[in-house]
Structures are given as structure tokens and as C-alpha cells.
Amino acid sequence: GIESILILVLSLVLIYSQVISNQIQQLLNSTTWIALGFIIFFSGTFFLFILSQKNFNNKSFLITYTYIVAIFNLIKNLFISIGVIKKFKFEIISVKKFQKI
Secondary structure (H helix, E strand, O other): OHHHHHHHHHHHHHHHHHHHOOOHHHHOOHHHHHHHHHHHHHHHHHHHHHHHHHHOOOHHHHHHHHHHHHHHHHHHHHHHHHHHHHHHHHHHHHHHHHHHO
16 A cells, blocks of 8 residues: 555665666665665555455455465565675675775
């Protein structure tokens, strides 16, 4: 519902602001990967969540619904994992550079 739209809009605003500011390095940072994960998940399941309120009695719909949400959730978690790994790699590199100085 509303929270899906809110997260989707905020994620799109984050990506848009990075593209407009021409910061290519920031476009590939950890925050971008996490935002892309949320964009993919909420754009892929938004209408499905709306339809699910009326169709939960239909067993065929319930099975399809479960698979689709699971696939988009897996993709979202993959993107979030990439973002977290990128963040930790950046912090480890920063600490090593600081220790050399």
C-alpha cells in the first residue's frame, strides 16, 4: 500500500539525485545497490499485493503469489547483500589506507 509507494519513491529519488549530480562513483556505491533492490522488489510486487487482498481464497493464485513474492524477495536480498559487501570492502580499504599513513 502506501508504505510500498513511499519506499519506492524515496529509492527513485535517491537514484535520480545521484544521476543528476553526475557522480558516477556514487552511482555504484552500496546505497545505490540497496535502493535498486527495494525498487525491484516493490515495483515487482506492488500490484500483486493489491490483488492479493481479494484473491487469497483462490488456491491457484496463492501458489503463484508465493512464488512471485519469493523470487522478488530473493532478488532484493541479493542486491542488499551486494550493497553490504561493497560497504564493508570500502571500509576495510579505508582502514588499511589510514593505517599506512
